[in-house]
Amino acid sequence: MNIRNLACILIPALIQFPAFAEPEERITEITSEKLFFDYEGKIAVFTGNVVVTDPDLQLTSEKLTVYMTAEDEIEKLDAEKNVEIKMEGMHSKSGKAVYTLADGKVVLTEQPQVSRDGSILQAERILYWRLENKLEAFPRARVIMFQEADK
């Protein structure tokens, strides 16, 4: 077996074998019209057509404030005005959304609604716990369920 034949066999096998596969790079992109960053205040404020594209979530809003800890770690995301979030099979719309990374909690307020599995959940306040995949809605929670029309 010459080197060329060996390569023809080994290279496809190595590519398929996970240990030799290149780790997939996660890319998160935030675009907006403007960005203001205050290092002393530990905040970054994106304004105007804010779009966050991440493998785990897509977020659009008019304003996004990123809060950081003293150690320069992202602590909280605060999205305002026409907020839409798509993640884990859910699509939410609200006037405001606050996401704290430490506990994976998303708080939706200002006429929030969450669409999921053919139903819409509305309330004055909707909480979503990402790790538990759990929704909490109060007060005046309402679930609208859609059914296929009878044939």
Added chain:
Amino acid sequence: MVLSHPFGRMISCGFRVSLFGGMIAGLVATGQTDVGGFRVPEVNGQGVLTSLMIGESARMYPDKPMDITNLTVRFFEEDGQTVNVEITSPGCAYDTRRNVATSDQSVLIVGNTFTIEGVGYVYESNKSQMKLMSDVKVTFSNLNFKPDPVSKPETESTERIETEHP
């Protein structure tokens, strides 16, 4: 969960330290002065290179901000060799008295795990604040927006969905 923030890294590695003023002010004489192909290194107390500013040209005036063209600023790791963050811009005006850099041109900031692009900027060194005026695009690599399940705090397991009946 550790999400080292790129802006923090950018600033902490030296960007908030007087960007151009302290390095170039000494070059200014009385009247208009042109400097071509300048390189301004900054070293720490141990003599290790912390940053290097490279410009194609700088035009300095006694009574208004200096104009800098084709600017590159590199910030280095503690070894003084590895580039931590690199900032490039076709040009800016730098006010050495106020430590403020302004430009209507593009800026590109590249770190190990992020890039920041924008068109038009104001950087106020004394306040550690920066504004990008348009076309902002920030890209992170391997940023995990989801918390680590191991470190998650205990939460109440209450399910509280009040259904409104017609």
